[in-house]
Amino acid sequence: MHLSAPTHSPRALLWLVAVGFFMQTLDGTIVNTALPTMARNLGESPLRMQSVVVAYALTMAALIPASGWLADRFGTQRVFFGAIVLFTLGSAACAASTQLDQLVAARVLQGAGGAMLLPVGRLTVLRGIPRDKFLDAMSFVAIPGLIGPLIGPTLGGWIVETLSWHWIFLINLPVGILGALATFRWMPNLRGSDLQRFDLSGYLLLTGSMLAISVAMDGLSSLGLRQATVLVLLLGGLAALAAYWLHALKHPAPLFSPRLFQVQSFRVGLLGNLFARIGSGAMPYLIPLTMQLSMGYSPSQAGMLMLPVALASMAMKRSTTRIIKKFGYRKVLAGNTLLLGIMIASFALMSPGQPLWLRILQMACFGAVNSMQFTAMNTVTLKDLDTSRASSGNGMLSMVQMLSMSLGVTVAAALLALFQGWFATPDPREALSAFRATFLCIGIITAWTAWIFWQLGSESGKPARPEHDAAEPG
Structure with missing residues (x-):
């Protein structure tokens, strides 16, 4: 060309x-x-x-x-x-x-x-x-x-x-x-000056693991797979992940070096990102569905109701750095993750008869807490990486962000399908009980992630660096 x-x-x-x-x-x-x-x-x-x-x-x-x-x-x-x-x-x-x-x-x-x-x-x-x-x-x-x-x-x-x-x-x-x-x-049309051979084996193992685990989790709710097939896919995905780790330990230029995990803040931050974002990734999928299928909202009304989330998210960005500097990453992330789980679980209390102002307030509070979570998680994950590992660490974080967004939707859909069967509500318009149970479970999963962030060192807070937050789409 x-x-x-x-x-x-x-x-x-x-x-x-x-x-x-x-x-x-x-x-x-x-x-x-x-x-x-x-x-x-x-x-x-x-x-x-x-x-x-x-x-x-x-x-x-x-x-x-x-x-x-x-x-x-x-x-x-x-x-x-x-x-x-x-x-x-x-x-x-x-x-x-x-x-x-x-x-x-x-x-x-x-x-x-x-x-x-x-x-x-x-x-x-x-x-x-x-x-x-x-x-x-x-x-x-x-x-x-x-x-x-x-x-x-x-x-x-x-x-x-x-x-x-x-x-x-x-x-x-x-x-x-x-x-x-x-x-x-x-x-x-810029090119790299020192092009290394691409780690194709490692790439296939890592992506194969992600795909197998994701398909396994989505199998029961959407694809109609049998339980045995789901189990085989799940075990195969975990085996591929373990194989990648062993491969990366001996490969001279692996896709993502295991040396990244020698940095404690990166190790804890990446695991926290993976599990905390399951809740954050599920909510943009769950909220519009709940509003339209069980609360009587039109598509445009459901979309407008997401505006308080966006506005509160932007407003919270300016305060996050100051809060982290005062209390430190460990306390902020552990406390905010617990609060995020509670906010997600609070959506289980929704009912069609509640006033609009209460719904707007709930959405705004969720947006503010979620915004602080994103910024703090991003910065703590990358802040201690040296120059030689920053690019690889940022790439792995970007991959985990998208993977956890996918897992959030998959987990939410699987829980919805499960609770639909339990409550015997084949009509989505009568499925508010299934949505409530799903919000509660997603909230509990998110709240438990606070324990991961509590493993951070008790260092004093450091300012959130904009170059790390720039990659955050949330």
Whole structure:
């Protein structure tokens, strides 16, 4: 493929990367509010639509580890262009889908493109922007990525009622076409100076483990797999994970070095991220479903109800650093994780007759607590990594973020299916009891994660560093 010589414009490059980040994060949440409408159109149960969300997040988790090597091997312009093309084609295929299986496959294609937009864009900024301007550049790029998931549910609800669910994906087409053209004009085709051989064996073991465990957890609720099949997949996934660890110990350049886990704050922070985000990942899926199926809200009303979460989340960002400096990571994360679990469990108390102001207050409190959790978890995980391990550690954190988002939706859907059977409520509109039990269980799982964060050293708090929080889409 012939590459044009890009025009050197740092501001245009930053806008291009920022828009790519926005597209990636927006499509992670915009479908949540539209799931019941999409289910009716496709002839499916709304409680079997979680695969639409899981396919996107899991594909991103699987491909993020390979994105940096691909950029070093083929050049940032080629890979970023290919990512936009895949994302745009996937969006068009989503809009054209007439069956759930087709939609899931299209979301995999869309996720394959989305997985490379942020890592490759961030790598280009790192190599193309002077180091004294890098922090300001990444802060600029991060803003659209933070806005995307915040406005996604509200925008999705409005589009579903005003147009149709297909436009959730069709709006990506003009943006994708313009982004592809802009890539040739402003994205430099930078390559790595010291390209190492890609750890393909380790990559296949790690991604195979993620896929097997995720499919196993989703098997009973959505795929209709037998218990024996689920057990085999789960054991196979755990075996592949153990095999990767043994492989990485003896490989000269593993995908993710076991040396990362010698840093206690990284070890604890990564495990805490994985399990605490199950609750945070489940809520954007559960709340719009509950509001529409059991509380009588329309798609746009359910989407608007997510606005207090977004506003409180943004407002809390400014206070988080000050609170961490005063109390330290250990106390803040252990206490806030426990509080987050309680907030999630409090949604089990919802009923259709409660006043609107109480619902808004509940949403705002959840948004504030969740925002502090994200920022504190990100910074404590990466803060003690030296320069040689920072890039690998950030890549592993990004992968875990997407994996736990996928697991959150999968666990929530599995619990919903279980409680539906227990309460004998095949009609989703009568399933409020199943939703309540699911919120309670997710809250308990999240609260238990406080014990993981309590294992942190009792060091004094340190300021949250914006470069770590920049990668956070939540």
